[in-house]
Amino acid sequence: MKNYIIRTVKMAAYYSFLGLMLQGLLVNFLFAITPAEGQNLRDIKVTVRIIDVTLEQALQMIEQKTNFKFSYTKEDIPLNEKATVIVDDESLYNILTVFAKDYGLTFNRINDQIVVKKNQGQTENLVTAVESGTIRGIIIDSKSKTGIPGANVIIKRLNIGAAADKDGNYTIRNVPTGKYDIQVSAVGYGKKQKSVVVETGKTTEVNLILDEEAVGLDEIIVSGTAFETTRKEIPASITVVTAKEIEKKGITYFADLLKGTVPGVLSTSTGGLMNDNTSITVRGTLLSGGDAAKVYIDGIEVSNTQFLSGLDVNSIERMEVIRGPHAVAMYGANATSGVINIVTKKGAVDGRDFPHVTAQVTGSYIQQGTFGGEQVPTGSSPYKTENSLSINGGQSSFSYRLGVTANKTGEMIKDNSNDQLSFSGTARSVQGPFVIGLNLMWSSYNRNDPSVQSFWYENQNLFPRLAPAGYRVGMSYPNMRYENYNSTYGINLLYQPTESWFNKIDIGKSIVGYEYYKRSPYYFTAADSLLTTSTYYTSKTTFRYNTGYKTKINELFSLNLSGGAEYISYDYDSRSYNNIKFTDSHDLITFTSTTYSNIIQHSKNSSYFATADIGYNEKLYFSISSSVLYDPKAYKTVRIVPPRYGITYSDKLENFEYRVRGLYGGNSLPVNPAYVNPVSTSPTFLVFLDNPDLYSEVREGWELGTDLYFGKDASISLTYFSEKGDNVISLVPLQVLNPPYVYQYQNAFSIKTSGIEFQGNANLGFLNLKEITLKGVYTYNSNVYTSISPLVIANSASYKDSPTGTIQVGDRYTGVPTHSGSAQISYDPGIWGVSANVIFSGGARNVENISWYKYRYGNAVNIDAGKTYNELGATYNVVYKGQTYAVSKNSVTRSYYIESPLYFKFDLRAYYKIFDSATIFLNIANITNDTSADNNYFITTGRITTLGFNFSL
Template identity: 25%
Template sequence: MNKVVLLISLLFLLPGLGLADTGGSATIKGLVKDASTSEPLPGATVMIQEMTLGAASDLDGNYTIRHVPAGSFVVKFSAVGYKGVQRKIEVRDNEVLELNINLSQGSIMGSEVVISASRYEQNKVELPITTSVVSMQAIEAQPVRQLDQVLETVPGVDMVRSGGFGSSTVQIRGSNTFSGGGLGTRVLLLYDGYPLNSPDAGSLYWSMISMNAIERIEIVKNSGSALYGAGAMGGVISAIAALPSEFTFKARFQNGIYDPPSNSETNTSVYPGSKTLYFYNAEIEHGNKIGDLRYNLVYSHSNDDGYRAAAEMTSNDIKFKARYDFTGTQYLQLTGMLSYVTGGIPYPWYDRQNALANPVDFKFDDDIKDNTMQMVGLTHVATLSNTVSLESKLYLNRSYWLIKYYPKYSSVYDKTDSQGNVIDNFQRYLSGDRHVYDPNDPSTYNDSDARRYGGGSQINIFSGGHRLIAGVDARYDDVISTMYHNNTAYGIGAFVQDDFNVTDKLRLSFGARFDMDHIDRSSITYKNYLNVTGVDANYQPVYEQKTTDITYQTLSQFSPRAAATYMFDAETSIRASVGRSMRAPTLAERFVTDAGFFKGIPNGELKAERLTSAEIGVFKSFSRYFSLDVSAYWNEYNDLIESENVNPDQYGDIVFQFKNVSKARILGVEISLNSQPIDELTVQVGYNFMDAKDISSNSDRRLGGNLNPTDGKDWLSYRPQHNFNFNASFTYSGLFLNYSGRYVSEIKSVRMYANPLGTDYPGNFFVMNAGAKYTVFTGLNLTAAVRNIGNVQYEELEHYRAPGRSFHFGFEYAY
C-alpha cells in the first residue's frame, strides 16, 4: 500500500511543483461598468482567450492582468446577468494597455460560469452538453440544507429514498434504479473535484452531505465518462466549497417539528403517539484571508427524532478548506471533510394504514447504523506559461458503516425450555439468528471499511485557437467488509479533449478516455442460499459453502465523445453531443451477500455495463427577463447491471443476485424555463418526460419482472415518466420569500413489492414547500419554512412512507 501511495505521489503531484514563468512584461488594466447605470461592476471576469491569464474586477470595478506577452489577443469580459463582450487587442513589450468596458444586462442563466461540463470555465450558453447550476443564493433559500433536497428541485433529477438514514438513490435522466444501500450508483459526486462515492458500493450517503459553505452545485446531465471515468456514466454532480476573501463569521440555528398525518389516514397511536417529533440543526462557520492564505472552517450538528419509527438520526459534520498562493501563478489547496451519523434503519410498512410504525412488536425497529465518512484532498495548480497550466490532485476517501442488528439486550427475545428456563436470547432474521450486538462476534453485525487512495494530473494547453486538456488518474481501493468480503482493487485512466472554433460561431469538441479496472481476487467463497444442506440446533437452515471463479478480473474500455456548439448570437445557441461510456461493477455488486431484509449471492461472472448516448439542445435568452433551455436525449444501455431473483421457487424467499440482465433504452425531453419579470422576482420551471424501456428479450428476469402491471413489465424500475418542478423567489426591502414544488408521476415498475394491479406503487404526488427570511438588521436574519405544505402522504419507494408536513424556524447571523 505504501508503494502505491508513493507512486501516485510521484506521478501526479511532483510535476506541478515547478515555478511558473509566463515571461510577459505588458499589463492590461481597466474599468468594467454597467452600461445602463454607469456604476462600477464588481466580480466581472476578464480572460485572455488564448491564454490562462485573467482577472476579476474588484469592488470598484477595476481589474489588472500582469505578465502579458507581446502579441495579438482576444479579451473576453463576462459577468452573471450580463451579456459577454469580446475585444481584439494588440500589446507590445512593457506596455500598459487601458481597456474599459461597459456590459449590458442580459440573461442570468446564460452568463453563469460552469467548470464541470468540460473541466474548464465556460459560460452556460457555450456548453456542449446540458448542465444545471444551483447557486449559493438558491442553496441558502432551502429550509433544510441537505444535498438531496437541493437536487430534487433540478429538472431531470429524481430522488428515490426510503426515509431517514435509510437507502437513497439519485437518478439523472433515469440513470439509476433503486438498490438497498445505494449499490451501483451511476452518478459521480464530486466535492471540490474529489470523488465522494463510497469505494465499496459506489453509493452516496445524502444525509451525511450537508450544504454548509457550498458556493454552488453543477449537475452535468449527460455521461461524463469521457472526462471523469467509469463512475460518471449517469452524469456528474459537482459541489464547489466556498472560500472567503475576507474575515467572515456565521452562525445558523434551525429547529422545528413534524406534523403527523390525520388518524383517519394513518394510524399514529403507535408512533408518534403523544410525542412531539422535534428536530434541530446548528452550525458555525469562520473564514479569513491572512496575507496569501485563505481558509474556511465549518462545524454543524443536527438531531432528528424522525417522522416515522426507526428514522431517528444524529449527525456531526466538519468541513475545512484552505488555499495558499505561493505566487500569482501558483497555489496549493487543502480540502477536508469529516462526517459522523448514527440513526435507525427504516423498514417497510406493515400496511398503508400503519405506515409510520408496526402495530405489533417488531424486531427490526431497533436496528442501528453508524456511518463515518472522511475525505482529505490536496490540489496544486501552477501556470507554467502564458498558454500552459497544470493541476495535480491527491486524495483519501474513506467510508465506514456499521449495522448493529440487535444493539441492546431485551428479555422479549429470551428463548426458554419446557420448564421456562432461559436457554438463549436472539432475534430471528431471514439470513439467520442475531444475538445481542458483540463487536467480537461478526454474526451480530455487518460492517464495511472502504478506503480509496487516489490522485491525478491534468494539463491545459492553449495553442493556435485550440484548448487542449489531457490527464491521467489512478485509484487504489481497500475494502474490509462482512457483507462484501475483503477485497482490493485498482483503476487507472487517461483522457484527452480538444476544443476549438471552426468559425466565429461554431465550436467543436472531441474527447476520449481509456479506463482499466482490476480486482485482486480470482475466486469467491460464499453461502449458497439456493442449496440447503441441513438445519442447526435452532432449526434454522444450513447452507452450502460454494466457491466460484471470477471471470472478469480486469475490465477496460475506450470512451470517445464528440460535441458541437453553434452560437447564433451571445444569447442563443444550439448544442449536440454523442459518446460511449463504461461502468465496471462495484465490489458490492460483485460480492454482496446479506442485504437488509433479503439474501444475496455473489456473481463471479459479472462484467461491465456500457452506454451509448446522444443529445441535442437549444438555449435561448429572449431578454434578461426570460430564458428557455430545451434538450432531447437518447441513452442506450447494454449489459445493464440489475438485481434478479434467482430463487427458482416463486413462493420462496427472494434470493437476489446482480446480473447483466438488461438491454435498455431511455428517450426523453427536458425543458427548463427561467424568468425574472421584475428585479425582485425570479421563477424557475422544469419538466422532464422520459420513456425508459427494457428492450431485452428477457425483461421479466429483473427483480419484480413480470409481476408488474402490463404497462410496467418492460419499464425500467423506479423511473418516473413525468417529472415537474418549480421554484419562485421574491425579495423586497429585507424580506425574502420562496415557494417551490415538485410532481412525480406514478411509478410503473418496482422491484420489491411488485403486483399485477400496481397496488401501493410509489409516485403520483405533488409536494409544495414555502420559506421566508427577514433581515432584522445587517447580519441578522430570522427564518421560517414549511415543507410539504399540504401534508401529502406519499412514497418515493414502495412501502416506505416519505416525510409529511414539517415546520421550521430559526435565525442566521453573519459578521
C-alpha cells in the first residue's frame, strides 16, 4: 500500500501521537471524481486526513468527497466510536475494507448508495457492489407509428419490468449488469423479444415495434389466478376485451360493454333509459337469482352486478370472460354460469418527475324514445354530458392512478333524469418478490324515473283522471326517485419466492345500496295521497388465496399445479314501507305497521379448489380439477362439486395455428340460509314457509370447440355447449288470493341450455390493407324448462298446465334471446380512424306488454276472448289443449307470450388526432333510431349523437 498509513481505530494510544503531528494537515485536499454511479469502488480514489472523529463524521466526510450516500440503521452501527483516517489517493474499496474489519461491518454498494450493516459473522466479501444500469425506450404500433399505452416490458430471468405510459415510453431502473432477453407484449399485438447488455451506470435504449394481430394461442390470460397462463393451456372458452376495443366502440355504460361483444353473454339493463340495474347471465339462466355471472374487480367479488351500473368503463384495462360452470377450477363456488374478471388500469412507471394527466369531455343529444312503436313525450333537456379526469404516474417500484368521472343526463322524457359520480384509485408497489396493490372504486347516481314505463301508454286516460286539480297531466306514472351508491375496496398481495412458485391473496369488500321512493301518489282514488319507499343494502366480503407451481418435468412434459381457498360473507337488508306519507325532505309523517316489511339475510360459504394441468410437447394438455364446499343442506358437512375434465391439443403449420378442445364440468350454488328459514316482518300481510329439505342447485355440462389462427391476420373460434341446471330454487306462490299471501322456496324445476358460440377477428394485412380490421360475434341459444316438480305444479298456479301457467315444460326461459351478436369494421391509419358496428338480437320469450296494456287499460280486445276489458265479466272461458278453463280477466294468459323479433342497431364512430396528445371524436349510437329491445317493458332511447374531446399531458 503506497500510503504511509490507512487505519481506523477504536483506541487512541498509537494514533494520538501521530495525530498531533499531522493535525495541521487536515486541510489541503486534492480530489477529483467522475459521477460515482459509473465507477468501480476500486477505481474511485480518495484523499482524506481526519483525526479522532466519530465514525459517523468519517462517513459523512467520505460522502462529501465521493457523491456516495451511506444508508444504515443507527442502532446497528457504532457511530460514536472514534476514527482517524489519513490517506492519499487511496481506493474507496480499501478504505471500506478497513472500516469493515475494525468495526464489524459490511458494505454493499447499489448504484450511488452504500448500505452499511452489522456483520453477522462474515469473513469474506465484506465490501460488495451491486452494479446496475437502466433500460428505457418506446413501444410503437407498426401501423400507426404511435406509442402503445400499457405495453408490458419484462426482463426475463429477473422477472422485473415496467408498463409503458400513454405514449408508449417505459423505464426500468436498477437493472443488474449483464446480458438479458427483454420481452414485450400488449393485448392485441404479437410478442417481441430482444437481447440487451446492461452496463454499470449507463442507460441502454431499447425501442421495439409491435404488429397488431389476431390473438394467438400464446396470449396471456386468466390474470385472476396465482399465475398467468397461455390460452393454449386452458380448455375453457375465454374471451378478452381490451381498453382499446372499449375506446373503439365509444362505450360509456357497462351494460353496453358486453352486448354483442362476448359470445354467450347476455347483458341487460333493467333500468330502461338510465342503463342502471345491470343484469349479466352467461349461456342463459339455469339456476335461481344467484346464477348471474360471478364478477371480480381486481380480485374482489362484487356483491351484486348492479354495482357495474356505476362502474367507470374508462378505468378498465382488460376484461376476461370465462363462459360456463367450469370456472370453478379457478374461482371456486358460485361461479355457476361463468366469471367476468375485470382488471383496472394501473399507473405507469416510466421515471417521469410529473404525473400523466388524461381528460375527456363529451356532450350528447338523445332522440325521442318510443314505447310500443309510439313516441313518448320529450323532456325539456334531452342532453347528456360525460366528463372524466385521470392522473397516473410512478417512480422506481411504486405506481398509482386516480380517476374521476361525472355524468349527467337531462330530461329525455318528462321527469326522467340522472346524475352520476364515480371515483377510482389504485396504488402498486413492487418490493423484490413481493407485490402489493391497493384498489378503491366508488360511485353514486341519483335518478328520477318512471318505475313502470309501460304506463306511458294512454297515460292521460289512466290514473291522472283520478288526480286532484293541478296534477301534472302527462307526468310519468308513478314517478320514482332512486338514490344509489356502490363501492368496492381491496388489497392484493403477490409473492413469488421462486421462478416456479406463485402466491396471491385478495382481501376486500363490495357494497351496493340504494333507496327509492315515489314522488307522486298512486291516485287509486281522487283523494289518495299515500306513497311508498324502500331501501336495499347488500355487501360481500371476500378473502381469496391462490397458489400455483409451474415446472418442466423433462423436455417433453410440463406440470402446472394450482389451488386455493375462498371465503365469502354476504349480508342483505331490504326494507319497504307502503301506504305512507312523508314531507318534501323525505321525513316520515304517517306509517301503518301492516304495510312494513323487512328482510334481513346473512350467509357465508367457503370453498377449496385445485387443478392439475399436464402438458406434453407444448401441444397436448390434460386438465383435471375439483372443488369442495360446505353442503348447504347439512351446514356442517362438505360437498364435492362435480369435477372438471378438460383436454386441448394445438399445433402450428407454417403460418397456421389450430386448437381443438373439450371440457366437462360443473358447479354448485350454496343454498342461502334465508331460503331455508325465511322471516317475514309483516306476517299479517306476507308469510314465508320454512323448507329444511332444500338441496343445492347444480349446473353442469360439456362443450367442444376449435380455435383457428391464420398467422397475424385472422382468427376464428367456434364452440358448441350443452348444460343443465338441476334443483333450481324458486319462490313459489302457494296462496295469493287474499292476505296473508303465502310463499315458500322450493326446488322447483330443471332447465337445459345448448347452443353455438362464434367469434372471428381479421386484419386485412394479407391484402395490404392492414389498416382495416373486422370482428364478428354470434350466439345461438336454446334455453328451455325440462322438468317441473309435481309438488310445485300441485301447489302453484304459475306452474300448472293451464292457459295462465307462465312456466311449463318445453317453455323457453324468459328474456334469453335465441340469436344475438355483433359485427364491426374499422379503418385506422393512425392519425384518424372510423369504425362501424352493428348489434343484433331476437327470439327472447317475454310478455307482449303493449298488447296487454292496450287491453287492460285501453280499448283493445282480449286476444283470447275477443272483447275489451270493460265488456268482460269477472271471468271468461278459454279452451286450452281441449279443455275449458275459467280465467280471470285480470290474468295474463299464455297467448300474450311472444318471441321478440330480430332487430339491428347500427353505431358509427370517427376520430381525428389534432396533435399527438389531443383527439376529437364523434359517436352516433343507434343511427337508424331503432328502439326495439328484447322486451317492451321499458322505454328505450333513440339515436344518441355524441361529440367529444380528449387530451393527455
